[in-house]
Amino acid sequence: MTDLALGDRHSRPIDGLGKEAEMITVLLRVGSVTGKVNRQHMLVCLTNLTARLHGVVRAIQVDVEGDISVVRPNGAGPINAMEGVENLATWANGGRISVLPEDGTADIIVDLTGEGASGADLYCWGAGWKAWIGHEPHRFGRGSDRQECIGPYLAACLVAGELFKRAKGLRKGRFADDDAYSLWDGSAGRWDDLDDGPNLVGSHLRPLYLIGAGAVGQGFIQILGASELADTFVVSVDHDHHDKEGTNLNRCFLAGIADIGHLKTDAVARYRALSGLGGMEHAGTLRGYIKGLRLGLHPQLAEAEANDEFDLVISAVDIDTSRQDIQGLHPRIVMGGSTDSLRAQSVTYGLVEGTECLGCWNVPNDYVASAAEREAALRAMSEADRRRELAGHVDDLDAAMAFLASKQPKCGQIGERDVKSFVGRIAPEFSVSFVSMTAAILTAAGLFRVVSGETELRSPKTVFQFKNLSMTETATPRRDGCPYCSGKQNPRGR
Ligand SMILES: [Zn+2]
Incomplete structure (x- = not known):
């Protein structure tokens, strides 16, 4: 148990926060969840995020009644809510951060009931495409019958972010006050003023590819599986295993302790079976996938591949050479999810004229040169x-x-x-559960928006910064000389 480094990635120093965390016990006040799908999504996601905050959260106390019916990363089918979240935490962390009943010792109380009673430190709500967090109660009448997971999952990320900031100490930025977000139109403000998006349950999503089944990729699959879409087929490609030190586990949402050392695509396949999401996995590189035999491939994708065409690709890789490989396929649309310390972002490439492609700015470093430089420095x-x-x-x-x-x-x-x-060796970078999940949410929301026929894209890039709780939309222009954009490596002229 001691040879694992489960909290290593979010224990690394980060600008704007304190160095050491003061560990906290959190109480989630949830109330009765039977039949309340949005609250169930908030509870499941928040448990899965906080149960991975090693060295930050000591224990998760939960005050909940009734049953959960939504799919969980480690199980499906109706289950007593308390039992469901206890199992989830134990599966995710091997008993290191437990779910326990309330005993009056919590440092921070979070209210997920939406009922507006006082006495908590933080209040949150998520329904449909919207999420809210505040430090005063707010009564929610509207939106509670929505079944989507994206709004509730974002609300869970907002809470986990505040817990992390409070435990570490905030030096730059601010804490949540009364902050609401709409994933539909990308706006931030007050809950009542924000637009909600269309119903997603039972909607159709055309088949697609997911490249990278690590943190953002697994979050993306979790969202698709919990969205109760009518039909979807996802080809997931990743050659990697969950590392043996367990440092991936703080943000690989579909993996439990038993998955250490096993393929990331195995965790995806298992959750697809639980959630009824269609698809197939390729445990290898993208180049290997292109060269290999694709047994069980969706006929629509098989036909397109035969013509060397790729319609819709999600990029959840964290290496620039892999991004170049994806752009090299010249997909019609690429949606990329990524993180940078406490910043989550998603970009839709290929729909807005004159803006960057995935290959424009993600140019690989010259590793040979930088390794030679490090060796010279050692010798000096x-x-x-x-x-x-x-x-x-x-x-x-x-x-x-x-x-x-x-x-x-x-x-x-x-x-x-x-x-x-x-x-x-590349020095491992800071990464943490709620930022990776937010990148997955922004990416999934962008995808749902595009397939719902909302072609009027506002700006291709959405950025969420947890330090100051801002959600902004931007666009980055093309890079002069990008081989993909200039058509040099684009035989079809797309
Ligand atoms: Zn480009």
Whole structure:
């Protein structure tokens, strides 16, 4: 149990927040949830987010009655609500952050009832395409019969974000006051003034591809599965496993402790079966998928692929070379979800004239050059500094030191492998559950908007910043010289 580093990614220093978290016990006041689908979605998503906040949340106390009927990342079918969220937390974290009954010791009380009673520190509500968070009660009459998950899931992300900011201490930005958001028109303001979107339950979604089944990809699949669409077929492509240290688990929403070391696409396949979402998985690279045999592929996709056509691709990868590979297929529409510290964003590429493609600005770094630079820096250090820098990061410290000390190191010299692997490693970046889920929500909402026939896109890019709770829309122009946009690598002229 001690060899895992489950909270590693969100324990990394981040601008605007304190360094150390003061751990909190949170109480979720939910009331009776039987038949109240939006509240069930809020509860399931918030439990799944907070149960992964290792080193930040100590325990999750829940005051809830009745049954849950919505699909959960680890199960489906009606279940007693308390039992359902207890199982979810244990599955996600192996008992490290437990769901417990209320005992009066909570540091922060969150109200999810929408009934406007006082006594809580935070209040939230999500229904349809809208989400709200505040520090004063607000009574919600409208929207509570909506079945969509996107609004409730965003409300859950808003709460998890506030808990994280409170535990870490906020140095730049602000806490929630009375903040509502509409995923339909991308606006922020007061709940009553915001427009809701159309009904999604039972709606049709044409078949699509998801490239990347990590944090954002799994969140995206979770949303599709919980949206009760009439028919959908998702081809999910990812070659990666959940890492053996468990650092992916703080934001891989469809994976539990037992999935450590297993393929990310396995978690997707299991949840698809639970939720009835159609699709297939390819446990390999996108290049491998294109070259391989696609058994069980949706006939519409098979026909398009035969003509070398890709209609709709979701990019949930976090490496620029993978983004280049996706753009290289020249899909008609690409929707990309990504995160950068406490910022979530989604971009729709290919619909607005003159704006960037996925390949424009996501140009890969020259890893060979930067690795050579790091090796030169190591060689310039004093022996003591060099030893300190490498200690704990290489298998054979003495061999690595000897390799760096030799004036003309020979290729294949002992210690070389240690040093090359050290300098070639990319420092892992900060990432946290609620930001990844928000990127998935923004991406799914963008997709639902496009397929609902809402072709009048406002701006292709939506950015949510948790530090100051802003949701903004922007557009980025094309990059001069982008090979995809200039048509050099675009045989069909799209
Ligand atoms: Zn471009």
